[in-house]
Amino acid sequence: MKQYLDLSVALTPEKLVAKEIYDNLRYPSSVKVESFSNRALDIVELHIGESSPFAGITLMELRKQYTESFLVCCVLRDGNVFIPDGNFRLEAGDKIGLTASRSEIHKLLKSIGLPSK
Secondary structure, three states: OOOOOOOOOOOOHHHHHHHHHHHHHHOOOOOEEEEEOOOOEEEEEEEOOOOOOOOOOEHHHHHHHOOOOOEEEEEEEOOEEEOOOOOOEOOOOOEEEEEEEHHHHHHHHHHOOOOOO
């Protein structure tokens, strides 16, 4: 069918739904998960709540507190997207895009007290 319709990629809705379910089970505390680099790295979207250890600290302070290897690559705040630097201060209500390997994400989620499996 792919050749008959001259398609470069064929998508299976059932497979896409199964992947979404799998990602939600893998990171139950995340809002959204995307994989890239042959699924070696994930970007998870996390919501920073009032009681989150991330609330109120800069990314430099975050780096000093946690030894896991990760990158906060974007922050959504009040409908605006920010590409943060080390001086960027996270606030309650922010949604962050966090990039790392699966093992590092699991370690980080565990160290901040969020469900990781």
